[in-house]
Amino acid sequence: MKKILTTFILMSCFQxxxxxxxxxxxxxxxxxxxxxxxxxxxxxxxxxxxxLYRRQWVGLNDAPHTQTIYTHMPxxxxxxxxxxxxxxxxxxxxxxxxxxxxxxxxxxAGKGKLAMGLxxxxxxQRINFSSLTANDLVDNALxxxxxxxxxxxxxxxxxxxxxxxxxxxxxxxxIRNSLSYTENGAEEAxxxxxxxxxxxxxxxxxxxxxxxxxxxxYAHNTPFDADLNLSVLFADxxxxxxxxRIEDALAGLIGVQIGQQFRLGASYDYTLTPLKEVSxxxxxxxxxxxxxxxxxFLMNPRFFF
Numbered sequence: 001m002k003k004i005l006t007t008f009i010l011m012s013c014f015q016x017x018x019x020x021x022x023x024x025x026x027x028x029x030x031x032x033x034x035x036x037x038x039x040x041x042x043x044x045x046x047x048x049x050x051x052l053y054r055r056q057w058v059g060l061n062d063a064p065h066t067q068t069i070y071t072h073m074p075x076x077x078x079x080x081x082x083x084x085x086x087x088x089x090x091x092x093x094x095x096x097x098x099x100x101x102x103x104x105x106x107x108x109a110g111k112g113k114l115a116m117g118l119x120x121x122x123x124x125q126r127i128n129f130s131s132l133t134a135n136d137l138v139d140n141a142l143x144x145x146x147x148x149x150x151x152x153x154x155x156x157x158x159x160x161x162x163x164x165x166x167x168x169x170x171x172x173x174x175i176r177n178s179l180s181y182t183e184n185g186a187e188e189a190x191x192x193x194x195x196x197x198x199x200x201x202x203x204x205x206x207x208x209x210x211x212x213x214x215x216x217x218y219a220h221n222t223p224f225d226a227d228l229n230l231s232v233l234f235a236d237x238x239x240x241x242x243x244x245r246i247e248d249a250l251a252g253l254i255g256v257q258i259g260q261q262f263r264l265g266a267s268y269d270y271t272l273t274p275l276k277e278v279s280x281x282x283x284x285x286x287x288x289x290x291x292x293x294x295x296x297f298l299m300n301p302r303f304f305f
Contacts, residue, residue: 023172023195024054024064024066024068024087024089025054025056025064025245025282026052026054026066026284027054027227027243027245027251027253027267027269027282027284028052028253028265028267028284028286029199029213029215029227029229030199030201030211030213030215030229030231031050031255031265031286031288032050032052032068032070032286033159033168033199034070034072034083034085034102035068035070035085035087035172036157036168036170036172036197036199036215037117037157037158037159037168037169037170037172037197037199038083038100038102038103038104038117038118038119038155038156038157038170038172039081039104039115039116039117039156039157039158039159039168039170040072040081040083040102040104040115040117040157040159040168041072041081041082041083041102041103041104041115041117042072042073042074042075042078042080042081042082042083042104042106042115043074043081043104043106043113043115043159043161044072044074044290045074045078046073046074046290046291046292047071047072047073047074047290047291047292048071048072048073048288048289048290048291049069049070049071049288049289049291050068050069050070050071050286050287050288050289051067051068051069051070051286051287051288052066052067052068052069052284052285052286052287053065053066053067053284053285054066054067054282054283054284055282055283055284056269056282057271057275057278057279057281057282058279058280058281058282058283059278059279059280060275060278060279062091062092062093063091063279064089064090064091064092065089065090066087066088066089066090067087067088068085068086068087068088069085069086070083070084070085070086071083071084071085072084072102078106079105079106079107080103080104080105080106081102081103081104081105081106081115081117082102082103082104083100083101083102083103083104084099084100084101084102085098085099085100085101085102086098086099086100087099087100093127093128093129094125094126094127095125095126095127095128096123096124096125096126097123097124098121098122098123098124098153099121099122099123100119100120100121100153101119101120101121102117102118102119103117103118103119104116104117104118104159105117109160110162111162111163112160112161112162112163112165113160113161113162114158114159114160115158115159115160115161116156116157116158117156117157117158117159117170118154118155118156119153119154119155119156119157119172120152120153120154121152121153121154121155121172121173122150122151122152122153123150123151123152123153124148124149124150124151125148125149125150125151125179126146126147126148127146127147127148127181128146129146129147129181147181149177149179149181151175151177151179151192152175152177153172153173153174153175153177154173154174154175155170155171155172155173155174156170156171156174157169157170157171157172157197158170163203164202164203164204165200165201165202165203166199166200166201166202167198167199167200167201168197168198168199168200169196169197169198169199170196170197171194171195171196171197172195172197173192173194173195174194175192176191176192176193176194177191177192178190178191179191179192193219193220193221193222194219194220195217195218195219196217196218196219197215197216197217198215198216199213199214199215199216200213200214201213201214201229203233207235208232208233208234209232209233209236210230210231210232210233211229211230211231211232211233211239211241212228212229212230213229213230213231214226214227214228214229215227215229223247224246225245225246225248226245226246227243227244227245227246228243228244228245228246229241229242229243229244229253230242231253236257237256237257238254238255238256238257239253239254239255239256240252240253240254240255241253241254243267245269247272247273248271248272248273249269249270249271249272249273249281249282250269250270250272251267251268251269251270251282252267252268253265253266253267254266254267255286261289261290261291261292262287262288262289262290263287263288264285264286264287265285265286265287266283266284266285266286267283267284267285267286268281268282268283268284269281269282269283269284
């Protein structure tokens with residue numbers, strides 16, 4: 001999803017906004033739901049820790065790359081979920097460190113559970129203005145030194161799940177922090193944008209399981225976006241899949257369950273936009289470790305969520 005602000009550059013005697021990517025893409029969105037929805041915390045019903053690395057638009061200078069680590073667990077007989085996250089995102093001259101804390105409360109709802117989640121976050125953002133080159137050497141829209149900000153965040157979400165189905169909706173950050181580093185910046189443009197997410201997925205089959213998943217994304221004044229995925233699970237150990245990100249990329253995914261507690265995944269995005277002329281695509285790797293199991297948890301299709 002394309003978005004946001006950062007710098008204003010004077011070009012050909014008029015001011016224009018340079019838009020950047022404000023929140024990271026994740027091809028493994030179905031394995032990384034806590035990045036989108038705090039109500040997901042503890043839904044594994046076992047403690048877990050996961051890590052993800054994404055390198056976007058390989059070959060393009062200053063393209064985004066992201067590293068995340070999340071841990072979450074159930075508490076109080078699975079009624080409550082608690083999660084922590086740390087995200088490092090670099091996008092051109094912008095570097096973000098974002099720490100999150102998530103809380104979810106679950107109730108029985110039909111054949112599944114409904115979770116209501118809240119999230120607090122603190123983002124440390126730093127911009128290396130010295131790496132930018134202005135056409136006008138006396139451009140007052142740029143500062144001559146590095147700058148940083150501390151940005152608070154607060155979000156909320158709902159997440160319903162059963163053994164074979166899930167659906168959720170969330171706004172990870174409701175606060176529109178100012179991102180302006182200059183006194184003459186256009187304040188409306190230089191703000192964080194609220195991102196709205198909806199996700200759903202299901203599992204079908206017995207020996208071979210099929211799992212369609214969809215992530216809908218929307219931000220104000222940007223085109224509607226969606227990731228459409230279909231994955232196939234073989235023998236509860238190996239899965240392969242494909243994702244189409246509307247008018248942006250086509251991705252292939254592969255993953256494996258190793259032993260009782262560890263899973264690995266990787267993906268490759270083929271860029272469908274004109275960026276394919278300067279980029280060889282995007283790569284992503286994912287790992288998750290589950291600390292304990294109950295009964296035949298691995299045979300439950302929910303682990304595939």
